[in-house]
Amino acid sequence: MSESVPVRCPACRREHRFTAPSYPCACGAPVTPVLDRRTAPSAVAHRSWDDEWIALRCPACGRRDQWPHPELGCACGTALRLPVTDPPADAHAEPSAAPSAGHAGADPAVEPSPEPASSPPPLSSSTPAPPGPEPTSTSTSTSNSANSRTPAAQRSAFRPVAIRTARDAVAATALYLNWLGHQDVRRADQRPTSGIGLASRGLLAQVDPSVRPASLRDVECLWLTAMTESAECVYFSLAGYADDARARADQLRVPLFVLDLTGTPQPVNATAGALDARGG
Numbered sequence: 001m002s003e004s005v006p007v008r009c010p011a012c013r014r015e016h017r018f019t020a021p022s023y024p025c026a027c028g029a030p031v032t033p034v035l036d037r038r039t040a041p042s043a044v045a046h047r048s049w050d051d052e053w054i055a056l057r058c059p060a061c062g063r064r065d066q067w068p069h070p071e072l073g074c075a076c077g078t079a080l081r082l083p084v085t086d087p088p089a090d091a092h093a094e095p096s097a098a099p100s101a102g103h104a105g106a107d108p109a110v111e112p113s114p115e116p117a118s119s120p121p122p123l124s125s126s127t128p129a130p131p132g133p134e135p136t137s138t139s140t141s142t143s144n145s146a147n148s149r150t151p152a153a154q155r156s157a158f159r160p161v162a163i164r165t166a167r168d169a170v171a172a173t174a175l176y177l178n179w180l181g182h183q184d185v186r187r188a189d190q191r192p193t194s195g196i197g198l199a200s201r202g203l204l205a206q207v208d209p210s211v212r213p214a215s216l217r218d219v220e221c222l223w224l225t226a227m228t229e230s231a232e233c234v235y236f237s238l239a240g241y242a243d244d245a246r247a248r249a250d251q252l253r254v255p256l257f258v259l260d261l262t263g264t265p266q267p268v269n270a271t272a273g274a275l276d277a278r279g280g
Contacts, residue, residue: 005035010043012076020082021161023067024175026183029060033070039083044071052167053187054084066186068167160263163238166209170196172263173207173236180275193221204229207259208237214256216244223252234275236265 004019022030033056053066070082158179163169174185177200188197188204195208195218204226208214214237226233234255235241241249241256246269249256255272257265267273 005037007041007072007080007082009074009076009078009080010040011078012074014074014076016072016074018070018072018082020070020084021068021171023056023065023171024178025058025061025063025065026178027058027061027063029058031056031058031065031067033067033084034086035070036083036085039085041072041080041082044079044081051081065184068171071165071167073165158264163259163261163263166196168263169209169236169238169259170198170207172259173205173265174198175263176236176257176265177203177205177234190225192218192225194218199231202231204231204233206233206235208235208239209259211239213237213240213242214245215242216248219245219249219252219254219256223254234272241268 004017007016007018008014009016018035020033020035022032025031033054052069054069055064056067057064070084072080072082074080158176161168161172161175163172177185177198182200182203185198185200185205188199191197192206194210194214195206198205198207204222206218206222208218214235219235219241222233222235234257235249236257236259238259240258246256248254250269250271253271255275256268257272258268259265265276267276
């Protein structure tokens with residue numbers, strides 16, 4: 001369970017208790033950022049993509065993914081960014097490779113007998129990644145997309161997170177896409193015309209946390225961007241969609257979802273309903 005830490009707002013000096021959120025790794029284990037108690041939180045004056053996200057490594061499987069940087073909203077209106085630190089050095093340590101007692105005094109000129117083959121250990125910061133395409137682009141083939149999904153029959157019930165801020169809407173969408181079977185959700189390479197872009201293998205998602213309904217142009221721009229990336233697309237909105245946007249989405253077969261305040265995406269059109277039913 002995440003530890004609750006005291007946080008003082010640098011603007012009004014109010015004290016808060018903050019518990020770091022836990023994010024679900026693709027392996028099913030929780031990934032929780034370690035808050036740095038020795039560093040004071042900073043007020044968010046300007047936002048940038050690099051500051052909005054942090055890279056966290058799963059303590060169970062070693063997988064490294066990007067997740068939203070922990071933030072806290074103070075009653076005075078200041079948004080506080082909580083500093084994080086690396087976990088203890090031995091948190092992800094691999095088993096020691098020190099020689100056993102039988103080899104301690106062996107002649108260095110004599111090579112030990114080969115060990116039986118075993119499955120490779122989880123990736124760590126000191127272990128190079130195996131050769132293959134890096135998932136840094138949304139342009140992928142359909143076969144690669146299928147490999148990153150979990151069959152709908154194996155899915156458990158979706159567990160949403162309540163939406164209070166725009167960042168919560170992004171986190172809820174990422175959780176839902178992960179639940180659908182897209183296990184490599186990350187920031188999209190191209191920033192959308194509005195809202196926030198997320199990407200997975202063969203999928204481009206747009207999250208619109210604004211209070212205005214998504215427009216026809218928003219839906220068409222998402223669809224065109226996905227076409228250039230050879231990917232499918234899906235739209236998530238907090239405020240719904242304009243009538244012409246819904247009609248155009250039906251023509252283009254773009255799934256439309258509305259995010260309620262519980263963090264549960266609700267299908268708006270038939271394409272979204274089919275996606276929710278089958279997963280991926």
